[in-house]
Amino acid sequence: MAVTIVGTLDTKGEEIGFARDVLRAQGVDVHIIDTGVVGDPGIDPDTTASAVAEAGGTTLGHLRDDADRGEAIEAMGKGAAAIVQQLHDAGDLDGVLGLGGSGNTSIATTAMRALPVGVPKVMVSTMASGDIEPYVGATDVMMLYSVADIEGLNQLSRRVIANAALAMVGMVTNQPDIEVEDRPTIGISMFGVTTQCVQTAREYLEERGYETIIFHATGTGGKAMEALVRQGVIDGVLDVTTTEWADELVGGVLAAGPDRLDAAAETGTPQVVSTGALDMVNFGPRDSVPEEFEGRHFHIHNPQVTLMRTTAEENADLGEVIAKKLSAANGPTALYIPLGGVSMLDVEGADFHDPDADTALFEALKTNLAESVELVEMETDINDEAFARALAEQLDAYMRAVDLAPEE
Template identity: 80%
Template sequence: MAVVLVGTLDTKGEEFAFARDVIEAQGVDVHIIDVGVLDAPEIEPDTTAAEVAEAAGTTLEALRDDGDRGEAMTAMGKGAAAIVTDLHESGMLDGVLGLGGSGNTSIATTAMRALPVGVPKFMVSTMASGDTEPYVGSSDIAMMYSVADIEGLNQLSRRVISNAALAMVGMVTNEPDVTVEDRPTIGMTMFGVTTPCVQTAREYLEDAGYETIVFHATGTGGKAMEELIRQGIIDGVLDVTTTEWADELVGGVLNAGPDRLDAAAETGTPQVVSTGALDMVNFGPRDSVPDEFEGRQFHIHNPQVTLMRTTPAECAELGSIIANKLNSATGPTALVLPLAGVSMLDVEGEEFYDPEADGALFDALRENIASDVELLQLETDINDEAFARALAEKLDEYMRASGVGP
């Protein structure tokens, strides 16, 4: 077993030496990658900063001469990512541990994100008590707040670093009891307001012989699913909840970026797509909603989440965007419309019920969808059991026809 440490040894050599010693005392090998640019390392690395820079297509001297800290961190992150990927593929990396402030957190987590899901990744950081999305992304990186800055060893830093080092030892020396079955895998998207639909569809698909992975459509969830589709881990997609596009278009906080819905289309992965939660845009606490949206219709989901109803104009644009995304698909694709409501809140008697907005969404989808995308329309809301079964049955049909079914 081998743990790789990624760190700026020109400023954190003492701390990395301590982490190395804790890990090696448990009988686990350590490989240290130096990503420090400013000065010579305080301890001897296994992979030098010069080698990291070379792996990024530059030289350490060039980075030092340029004097651009941001450019240097970007380059060292790129180089470290290439090196840890090579180490993992050659069987010389079982886990990665990083320690640092904002600089090494950026570099080390860039390297970690290059590794497959399931490879242990642990970052001790001064940045871990804030917004960690830029560092974690859609990867399975664990972050621990360092409490004090990682600057010298003391009673606090020794305990925090020891805990992290021993946690990493535990992860790499204990094989997780994960049963891997040879079943095709379906990626699904869910929100609280589409949960009944996803649960019914998931049960149907699992009974039919599939394994399912459900992604919470919170921006990072959609990104994670897109990435796993590209990696070939997901064989089929039941994209019930495309709400992340509403946040991308209108300016909500749970957007998945402009590439959402691209992966399945580009890889030819069988997909069945619906309009789940396109009636809403997500914000944080009510007082965090930008002033430009005052006067709109809101629903307080909980103290931390405020939902805003999409307008007919926004719904029409969403329909056009989603249709154009699906039109580029190279594999079997169906669009399934729940004509009686796209979420729990968008049914008669509930706060977001708005036939005009839904009509604008459905009309735009009908007008823009290509003839080679199968269009199904049901006179039910999205959480109706019949709708959920129709989604699952259609995807099962596509999977079997494509030769990737159970």
């Protein structure tokens, strides 16, 4: 077993050396990648900082002369990512461990995010107690808060670093024999207010031999699904819950970025898409909602989650954006519209029921949708069993048409 440690040996050589020794004491081989730019390494690396800089498209001399911290972090992150990918492809990397402050946390997690899901990744960081989304992204990076700064060895830092190293030992030396069936995989987007639809569709698809992976539409969930489509892990997409676009467009906290809905379209992956939870924008606790939205219609989902009803104007914009995204698809694509409500809160009698807002969404979708996209409207709400089954049947038909369905 081999673990790669990514760290700045000019400032964290002692601490990285300690982690190396803990790993080696457990019989694990160690490969150290030096990402330090300013000074000489405190211990000998296996991959030098010069090699990392070159892999990042520059030279160590240039980074030192330029003295631009942002440029250096970006270049060393790019270089470290390239090197860990090479080590992994060669079978010389079973896990990655990182140690550091904000700089090396950025560098090391950039490298970690370049590796497939499932490869053990542990980052000991001074930044791990705050907003870690920029470091973790849509991957399975594990963040461990260092508690104190990683500056010298003491009774606290030794314990935290040793725990991280031993956790890595456990992950790389005790890999379970997980049976992976060679079945076509469907990615499905879900929110609490579209759960019934997803459960019905998932059961239908699994009965027909597909494997399903459900992604919570929380921003990072959508990003993860898009990334796995591009990696070829996902063979078909049932995009029930496109709510992340509401947050992207209006300014909520669960946006997945402007590339949401691009992966399947660009790769030609079969996709069936609906309008799940486009009736809402997500915020944190009620007092965290920006003042600009005062006077809007809110629903307190729980003390930590506040939902805001989208307006007719916002829905018209959402319909235009989504329709244009789907119209650019290179593969079989269908849009299913539930005329009776886009979430459990949008049905007649529920808190977000707003026929005018829904009509604005539906009309904008139809107006901007290319003829290449199959359009189906149903007089049901999104969680109706008939609607969910229709979505799944359509995707199954697309998968069979392109010879991606399970063998019968």
